[in-house]
Amino acid sequence: MIERYIQFLGLDETINYLKANELPLTPSIRTNTLKISTSELRKRLENKGFELEPIEWIPHAFNVLKTPYNLGSSHEFLQGYYYLQNVASMLSAIILDPKPNDTVIDMCAAPGSKSTHLAQLMENEGTLILIDRNKNRIPALEINLRRMGIINSIVLNMDAVNVSNLHIKADKILLDAPCTGEGLIRQDPDRKKSKNIRYIEKMALIQKKLLKTGLNTLKTRGNLLYCTCSIAPEENELVVNDTLKSLDNFSIVDISNKYGLKGLTEVFGINLIEDLKFSQRLYPHIHDTIGFYYCLITKL
Ligand SMILES: C[S@@+](CC[C@H](N)C(=O)[O-])C[C@H]1O[C@@H](n2cnc3c(N)ncnc32)[C@H](O)[C@@H]1O
DSSP states (O other): OOHHHHHHHHHHHHHHHHHHTTTTOEEEEEEOOOTSOOHHHHHHHTTOEEEEEEETTTTTTEEEESSOOGGGHHHHHHSSSSEEHHHHHHHHHHHHHHOTEEEEEESSSSHHHHHHHHHTTTTTTTTEEEEEEGGGHHHHHHHHHHHHHOSEEEEESSOOGGGGGGGEEEEEEEEEEOOOGGGGGOOOHHHHEEEEEHHHHHHHHHHHHHHHHHHHHEEEEEEEEEEEEEOOOOGGGHHHHHHTTOOOEEOOOOTTTSSSSEOSSSETEEEOOOOGGSSSEOOOOSSSSSEEEEEEEEEO
C-alpha cells in the first residue's frame, strides 16, 4: 500500500501523510439548526465546561477542544441539538447544497451523518429518500433521524443499484459510496493492515455500478455528489473517469480551490478526463482531516 502511495503522492508527501495518520483528530460537532441556534448551543455547552472553537469554513460547526465528559452523553446530544461529525463528512451536504423543495436521494445513507445534515439544509421540507442495503445499519439511521427531529425522510432498505425501480428523478443525489475507508486510518488504525489492492478493486466495481445508476436517476440540471473516505485513486478519479467516459450529458462541476486539493488528472501512467481537476481531495497532513474525496457531477 505504501508503494502505491509513493506512486501518486511522491515520497515526501507519503511520509507526511503517514505521520499525520498517527495524530489524534480533534472532535467536531454540527449544530442541528432545526432544533437550536448555534449561539444557544454554544452557550449551553460552554456553561458545562466544553471548550468550542467555531470552524470558519463550515457554518454552525465547532471543533471541540475540551470535553469535561463524553460528547455523546450530554443532554444536548440526547436531545438532538448537535451531531458528532468530522469536518470532511460535513462538507458533503454543503457541497451538494440541497434546497427545501428538492427531491433528494442519499443512496448509501446509514447511519445518517450526512442524511441528517441534508435534511437540515432542506429545512425539513421537500422529500429526502434514504437508502441503505445493510439491514443491520437501518436502526442506527432511524435513531439518528428521530433524535435530530427529521420529518421529511423515507427510509428504504434496498440495494441502491435498483434505485431506478422507484421511478423517481431527483434534483440532488448523494452517493457516499461504500469504500475501503483508506482515508479513515487516522480514526481507526486497524485499517492500516486491512487494506489491499484486491479489496480496492472489488470496491471500485461496486462504486462504478452505483455511480452509473445514480447518474441515470438525476433530473436534467440535477447534481450528484460522489464521495468516499478513501484517498485511493482507483476508488475516486478512476471510478468517475471510467463511468463518465461511457455516458453522455454529464459534466463535472468546478468545486476546486474551495476546500481541498484538486483531483488527479493523471495517475499510475493513465491520463484521465481533464475536468477531474475540478474534484477535490482532503488529506490528513494538509487539511488536518481524515482522507476524503468529492466530485460533483451535473446532468446537462
Ligand atoms: C460510507 S457508508 C455511508 C455513511 C453515511 N453516508 C453517513 O454519512 O453516515 C456506506 C454505506 O453504504 C451501504 N451500502 C453498501 N452497498 C450498498 C448498496 N449497493 N446499496 C445501498 N447501500 C449500500 C453500507 O451498508 C454503508 O452503510
